[in-house]
Amino acid sequence: MTRPITWRPNHALTPGEQLHRWLLNRYPITPRKENLWIDTIASDFNLHSLEATIHQSTILMLLRRLITNAEWYRRQHVEKFEERFENDYLRHHLTFPPQEARAVSNLTFKALEASKQNIPQSTIKKMKERGEKRNTHCGLCGELINYHSSNPNDESRFSLDHIWPRSLGGHSDESNLRITHIKCNSFRQDYASAADTHYEHLHVKVPEGDPSFLLEANRMFRLAVNYQSGFQCSRCQLPLSRLPDGLRLEVRSRHESHNFFNSMAICIECKR
Structure with missing residues (x-):
């Protein structure tokens, strides 16, 4: 079954992950009514996984929509943009109850703030030196990394990837970063999980x-x-x-x- 990846078992969730988890709890996948014909097809073609994938994809789409619109409100309304986002967008447009709208608004703007953080140069240097010393392989494909390459055309050179995507509210702290090839990082783009792609x-x-x-x-x-x-x-x-x-x-x-x-x-x- 497709699921959000548990990357780090003992880490503090990034703002985007917190919002993602809130949405999953708020909109759980609903069980289907029993249907012999559907269940027979499901056993042959794994439709239960398909349902889970579609559900995850929908939740991630909503997450992106929230963060994108939070940025839009921030740019459109210099004053009280958080209040407008909560009232106009969440409560009136998406029909969230007041208490839920407040919670979603707070989490969304925390995720938006995290998405604007760049990786500090000190963190890049520290993780590169440590990765080279430990001969850390690519966190996506598992193959060797060329830590000494400065050739922009070398697809195996060192890169840092946001484990929970920065565009989805993943901060740039070391706990949310991993060493990858530059090509693997580029391939992955800002996808959060298989359902997202x-x-x-x-x-x-x-x-x-x-x-x-x-x-x-x-x-x-x-x-x-x-x-x-x-x-x-x-x-x-x-x-x-x-x-x-x-x-x-x-x-x-x-x-x-x-x-x-x-x-x-x-x-x-x-x-x-």
Whole structure:
């Protein structure tokens, strides 16, 4: 089931994550009524995961909408923009009850403020030196990083990625940063999870042994499956940070092609 990724088990949530969690609690996924025909289809095509993905996608869309409109109100109304956002937008337009509108407004503007923070140069230097010393691999694909490269065309050079995206209210403190390739960071953009990227449309049509399999199962698709598994082996649960050889794609059912719902990320040992 697609879910928001639990990146750091013992960290303080960023403002954006707090707002995201509030929205998930406010708008939980609603159970379907029992239907034998639908349940039969669901068992074959994993529609329960599809429902969860659509739900997560909708929540993330609402989160983006709130932050974007908070910025719009801030620019349109220099005075009392928070009050206008709460009353005009949240209460009257989105019909939030007064108490909920106040809570959402506070969280949204905290997320907006966090989204404007740049990574301090001191943090960049500190994390780069520490990553080089520990030979830290890319936090997204698990491959080696070229810490010494200054070539702008080198896709393996060092970069810092916001774990919870900055545009969604992720602050630039060290606890919300990880070391990645510049290319992986660019590929990921500001997506929060697999549901945010609509990867449910991706399919790999050729079998795994076909020479063109790796071409079709490109990095974007592998990243999507890694998101779905929480960047850990789906079988032994070891995190990607402890797997020097990274993760590999594996189908859940041999009766179906590699696609978002029929693929999982496993380590080399579990794939043998």
